[in-house]
Amino acid sequence: xxxxxxxxxxxxxxxxxxxxxxxxxxxxxxxxxxxxxxxxxxxxxxxxxxxxxxxxxxxxxxxxxxxxxxxxxxxxxxxxxxxxxxxxxxxxxxxxxxxxxxxxxxxxxxxxxxxxxxxxxxxxxxxxxxxxxxxxxxxxxxxxxxxxxxxxxxxxxxxxxxxxxxxxxxxxxxxxxxxxxxxxxxxxxxxxxxxxxxxxxxxxxxxxxxxxxxxxxxxxxxxxxxxxxxxxxxxxxxxxxxxxxxxxxxxxxxxxxxxxxxxxxxxxxxxxxxxxxxxxxxxxxxx
Amino acid sequence: xxxxxxxxxxxxxxxxxxxxxxxxxxxxxxxxxxxxxxxxxxxxxxxxxxxxxxxxxxxxxxxxxxxxxxxxxxxxxxxxxxxxxxxxxxxxxxxxxxxxxxxxxxxxxxxxxxxxxxxxxxxxxxxxxxxxxxxxxxxxxxxxxxxxxxxxxxxxxxxxxxxxxxxxxxxxxxxxxxxxxxxxxxxxxxxxxxxxxxxxxxxxxxxxxxxxxxxxxxxxxxxxxxxxxxxxxxxxxxxxxxxxxxxxxxxxxxxxxxxxxxxxxxxxxxxxxxxxxxxxxxxxxxxxxxxxxxxxxxxxxxxxxxxxxxxxxxx
Amino acid sequence: xxxxxxxxxxxxxxxxxxxxxxxxxxxxxxxxxxxxxxxxxxxxxxxxxxxxxxxxxxxxxxxxxxxxxxxxxxxxxxxxxxxxxxxxxxxxxxxxxxxxxxxxxxxxxxxxxxxxxxxxxxxxxxxxxxxxxxxxxxxxxxxxxxxxxxxxxxxxxxxxxxxxxxxxxxxxxxxxxxxxxxxxxxxxxxxxxxxxxxxxxxxxxxxxxxxxxxxxxxxxxxxxxxxxxxxxxxxxxxxxxxxxxxxxxxxxxxxxxxxxxxxxxxxxxxx
Numbered sequence: 001x002x003x004x005x006x007x008x009x010x011x012x013x014x015x016x017x018x019x020x021x022x023x024x025x026x027x028x029x030x031x032x033x034x035x036x037x038x039x040x041x042x043x044x045x046x047x048x049x050x051x052x053x054x055x056x057x058x059x060x061x062x063x064x065x066x067x068x069x070x071x072x073x074x075x076x077x078x079x080x081x082x083x084x085x086x087x088x089x090x091x092x093x094x095x096x097x098x099x100x101x102x103x104x105x106x107x108x109x110x111x112x113x114x115x116x117x118x119x120x121x122x123x124x125x126x127x128x129x130x131x132x133x134x135x136x137x138x139x140x141x142x143x144x145x146x147x148x149x150x151x152x153x154x155x156x157x158x159x160x161x162x163x164x165x166x167x168x169x170x171x172x173x174x175x176x177x178x179x180x181x182x183x184x185x186x187x188x189x190x191x192x193x194x195x196x197x198x199x200x201x202x203x204x205x206x207x208x209x210x211x212x213x214x215x216x217x218x219x220x221x222x223x224x225x226x227x228x229x230x231x232x233x234x235x236x237x238x239x240x241x242x243x244x245x246x247x248x249x250x251x252x253x254x255x256x257x258x259x260x261x262x263x264x265x266x267x268x269x270x271x272x273x274x275x276x277x278x279x280x281x282x283x284x285x286x287x
Numbered sequence: 288x289x290x291x292x293x294x295x296x297x298x299x300x301x302x303x304x305x306x307x308x309x310x311x312x313x314x315x316x317x318x319x320x321x322x323x324x325x326x327x328x329x330x331x332x333x334x335x336x337x338x339x340x341x342x343x344x345x346x347x348x349x350x351x352x353x354x355x356x357x358x359x360x361x362x363x364x365x366x367x368x369x370x371x372x373x374x375x376x377x378x379x380x381x382x383x384x385x386x387x388x389x390x391x392x393x394x395x396x397x398x399x400x401x402x403x404x405x406x407x408x409x410x411x412x413x414x415x416x417x418x419x420x421x422x423x424x425x426x427x428x429x430x431x432x433x434x435x436x437x438x439x440x441x442x443x444x445x446x447x448x449x450x451x452x453x454x455x456x457x458x459x460x461x462x463x464x465x466x467x468x469x470x471x472x473x474x475x476x477x478x479x480x481x482x483x484x485x486x487x488x489x490x491x492x493x494x495x496x497x498x499x500x501x502x503x504x505x506x507x508x509x510x511x512x513x514x515x516x517x518x519x520x521x522x523x524x525x526x527x528x529x530x531x532x533x534x535x536x537x538x539x540x541x542x543x544x545x546x547x548x549x550x551x552x553x554x555x556x557x558x559x560x561x562x563x564x565x566x567x568x569x570x571x572x573x574x575x576x577x578x579x580x581x582x583x584x585x586x587x588x589x590x591x592x593x594x595x596x597x598x599x600x601x602x
Numbered sequence: 603x604x605x606x607x608x609x610x611x612x613x614x615x616x617x618x619x620x621x622x623x624x625x626x627x628x629x630x631x632x633x634x635x636x637x638x639x640x641x642x643x644x645x646x647x648x649x650x651x652x653x654x655x656x657x658x659x660x661x662x663x664x665x666x667x668x669x670x671x672x673x674x675x676x677x678x679x680x681x682x683x684x685x686x687x688x689x690x691x692x693x694x695x696x697x698x699x700x701x702x703x704x705x706x707x708x709x710x711x712x713x714x715x716x717x718x719x720x721x722x723x724x725x726x727x728x729x730x731x732x733x734x735x736x737x738x739x740x741x742x743x744x745x746x747x748x749x750x751x752x753x754x755x756x757x758x759x760x761x762x763x764x765x766x767x768x769x770x771x772x773x774x775x776x777x778x779x780x781x782x783x784x785x786x787x788x789x790x791x792x793x794x795x796x797x798x799x800x801x802x803x804x805x806x807x808x809x810x811x812x813x814x815x816x817x818x819x820x821x822x823x824x825x826x827x828x829x830x831x832x833x834x835x836x837x838x839x840x841x842x843x844x845x846x847x848x849x850x851x852x853x854x855x856x857x858x859x860x861x862x863x864x865x866x867x868x869x870x871x872x873x
Binding site: 028089100113116131158261 | 301303304306307308310311312313314315317318319321322324325328329331332379380381382383384386387388391392400402403404406407409410411412413414415416417418420421422463466470494495496497499516519520522523524525526530550553554557558569570573576577580581583584585588
């Protein structure tokens with residue numbers, strides 16, 4: 001190869017190097033853009049509607065302006081509460097089983113099925129909750145919605161619990177057993193003391209996700225224009241509220257949808273930040 | 288001489304251990320049976336529709352609740368086309384982000400950016416939909432679609448009125464939602480490539496980008512797995528899509544036209560379903576979704592798992 | 603202990619005492635200090651590296667030998683390390699070369715063999731060439747054969763050139779990495795403990811290889827195995843905690859070391 005063509009090839013390689021590296025930086029900027037957009041619009045369109053009334057009132061009838069999301073917030077809280085009451089014990093104990101005794105064929109199958117479950121579209125889970133709860137009960141209920149949320153939470157919590165327990169060094173376990181503590185007590189101590197923080201943050205993550213779900217609630221808890229805390233009756237939720245009000249032709253309702261969205265984003269961001277705060281590493285990572 | 292038999296208790300004879308092990312096993316069994324139960328329930332629920340329409344359900348396109356005739360093709364088509372388009376849009380972007388975060392960004396920049404992309408993943412679908420209805424769709428209707436019609440209107444992909452709602456809107460929103468999945472899994476996969484590979488490339492006189500190409504080649508299976516997981520998520524996404532896709536059971540080549548996805552049919556019509564057959568048809572759609580997502584997820588996990596096991600054989 | 607002399611030790615080996623010929627200086631290291639952030643790992647190293655000879659670098663763990671090697675082909679800066687001082691290669695400072703170009707002239711073989719797993723043996727061998735735009739299949743095949751022969755690997759892999767680069771034994775993988783380095787036609791080869799992860803037979807093969815290669819190339823090899831250094835090198839440098847303690851002909855270093863520290867290390871009193 002001539003000296004000139006060698007130089008040219010080198011020049012071209014360096015040019016491609018610079019172009020591609022800039023391209024990846026550009027891609028990152030583009031990727032972050034929608035997030036900024038969404039935050040901007042939600043805040044700007046929603047903030048004007050936030051006042052005390054909004055938080056303590058029920059929705060007004062069609063045609064009247066004003067109204068609030070009090071029942072929706074309560075509903076979401078109840079639904080997430082029911083979901084946790086069912087999903088947390090199942091998820092945590094199943095996770096403990098997988099971590100402590102799961103090193104066999106059954107454990108591997110359960111692990112695979114957990115992963116399968118985590119990829120399940122939420123609407124499919126809603127349909128299942130419908131067939132499992134709504135049909136036998138002959139009506140929609142908060143309980144059905146809670147069951148759907150529980151099913152959605154279980155895979156995340158199981159996996160997180162399992163992984164957090166597995167992260168605890170084996171030497172802790174050996175120390176406990178060597179002292180003559182029975183296996184189950186050792187395990188519980190490890191779960192609560194060492195893995196506890198990680199598990200708690202996994203739970204927080206699961207709760208945040210559950211609070212943001214809409215699809216499965218559409219035909220399980222349905223929705224309710226009135227204040228209700230009855231578990232076996234339909235109940236309102238923040239997400240369904242946003243959905244219905246966004247699609248309505250009334251501008252006043254659209255405005256309220258944005259406000260509701262702002263409240264929801266705020267709640268979820270709060271949980272995410274807590275999650276990040278609790279999982280931050282105390283030690284600086286060296287590259 | 289008789290040897291004294293030493294009485295030895297088996298290791299786990301402790302009652303507590305017994306209860307603990309079996310209690311936790313019960314919960315594991317619950318998780319196990321959950322999936323089985325779900326499949327069973329959906330199969331039973333869709334039996335009516337399966338018996339009536341058989342395989343035709345998958346390829347007939349009449350979705351008529353009034354006449355009680357249900358063909359799944361429009362919604363299957365809609366699901367497929369919006370998801371594929373979404374992946375096409377965000378695969379290069381997602382890879383670009385993953386490369387930047389894993390190989391190029393300095394620590395102080397990488398952490399907040401990673402956090403931001405993961406925050407994107409945490410935004411509820413319904414809020415994406417809200418933003419879609421009031422920001423994205425009007426922009427498409429007023430700016431983008433007229434532009435496309437003017438300049439590419441002769442292509443079948445861009446025929447029709449600038450409605451705003453439709454396949455294009457749904458694909459764009461889906462791509463925003465799927466991007467964080469592709470980018471964070473790919474980033475993890477890239478981070479797992481051993482430094483010795485990069486060193487080997489540098490030592491041969493490679494430029495930084497060429498070193499990155501080698502890293503990409505090494506992790507291509509894992510990246511493919513990430514893309515598949517993203518695709519699986521797109522297929523099952525409901526709310527945001529429902530709110531912007533126009534909800535019309537038609538099959539059209541044009542991106543400007545409205546359409547239907549399996550998830551949005553179920554979301555829209557489930558509470559309105561009047562007859563048993565109607566509900567059964569909707570449950571059958573859910574079953575199809577269920578099967579598709581299971582297959583995609585298993586395939587994706589196998590790919591990512593295989594990457595971890597591949598290079599250990601000759602070390 | 604004569605520590606004052608250690609830091610200004612500047613023995614020039616441009617006279618080869620056994621065959622009375624003058625060896626050209628290939629690389630001249632002047633007052634090289636290396637840092638990781640504020641942490642100093644090399645302290646004012648002065649060394650000249652003669653052409654077509656093997657220089658062995660020995661010393662206990664953490665003494666800076668690998669860092670020294672990586673300063674020469676500017677790999678140190680890839681991990682955000684900094685240096686002061688000069689390294690002159692063929693009359694020019696290494697910082698005046700484009701690092702991409704420099705690393706083709708100064709190749710490197712690593713401790714753990716690192717062939718590219720997604721490429722075949724053939725593709726691995728010519729990986730460096732393809733980066734430089736060489737596409738001619740015939741030329742690539744010729745160079746591949748030539749470098750695999752030079753690395754004493756050709757006979758063992760000539761029938762399976764399209765097999766994956768990792769489907770061969772560790773010793774073969776390391777020789778493949780050497781072939782890969784040779785294919786780009788460097789002038790200097792840096793070797794960072796190239797045989798320490800291998801079995802005894804592979805070690806012997808690689809040592810024979812080095813003795814053969816030095817006819818054409820200048821070789822610097824870091825090793826923790828002193829017998830190895832004694833077997834294959836012409837000169838030896840002994841490092842400790844970032845200082846160059848002693849630098850002399852191998853035959854002299856191992857029979858009559860000047861510094862007490864050197865003597866202690868060689869006789870195994872520490873390290």
